[in-house]
Amino acid sequence: MHPTRTPLAMVCLSLGLGWCLVAAAAEPEKSAHAHASDPPQRMAPIDVTLDAAKIAGLPRTTATGTAHGKTLSCEGVSLAALLRASGAMPEEPLRGAQLARMVVVSARDGYRVAYSLAELDASLGAREVVLSDRCDGAALDADDGPWRLIAPGESRPARWIRQIESIRVIDAP
Template identity: 55%
Template sequence: MTTAEKTLRLTLGFALAAGLSACAGARPVREAAPEPAGHGGHASEPFAPSPFAVPLDAATLAKLPRETVQAAAHGESLDCEGVALDALLRATGALPADKLPGPQLARYVLVGARDGYRVLYSLAELDPGTGKRRALLVDRCNGAALGEEDGPLRLIAPEDARPARWVRQVKSITVVTAP
């Protein structure tokens, strides 16, 4: 082995040892958790864990005020009724009762359908104090309960330019903190 090869091996050995030493002393990445809001050093109120499965059972939905919405999708006019998504999120603890604190701005709502279709809303856009995006989880349209093709629950966002984020056959609603 030549002197140059010995020097190269020695240099690589030191570099490897230094790299392993640095890795051993590195702090692990922390899981997302509630943190201070950063405004005046006050801690934010605790919020639901991530991911948080929002209950969609009849008892939970029956406790919430019902609203009506008129909307159109694919040339069809709809008069529907159900519960506001933000009211459901508040009632289940997924959205705070008061002003949305800074750490919660990194949370989103994932709505899944039986057929695998999924859409996403930011928690901030659904919060009336921040984004005011209206979305309703409906169970009745045009005077009748939703049929198998659309129900038993359907999410409608009447302000969206097109109904791409409307979800038929809602199966799950999950609130997640972005990584």
């Protein structure tokens, strides 16, 4: 073998091997989640029944917050507890398609607000949202009731809603 060809062959082999390693490193990494490429699942909407007797059987809680310059101390049930009791939210931590679900709350006057199931889930957001039927020691009157949602941890009360007529759990658009 010619003495100058051996180093040249070694250089070519080294460069070729180097390019192979670069190409392999540049390949996109496969997702660690087996479901990452699965098509999204659509779940049926769930209408939550606002049955006073059923709601009365749930654990009561209190929440205090300020809306429009007035501090309210309200009693009711956790929205998450109501959703679980209605089968609209699982007892176990949310997973998969459940993470893209929303709770839409509608009032008599057409006002609507939305919360994600994830922000209500204790293992994720654990946002305190209370469906109240009493504030400041008295049952809600016709102007505010029969149900009112309050979320004391929010910076402003834009998602507090009164005169609630319906609660529906849907897939995010």
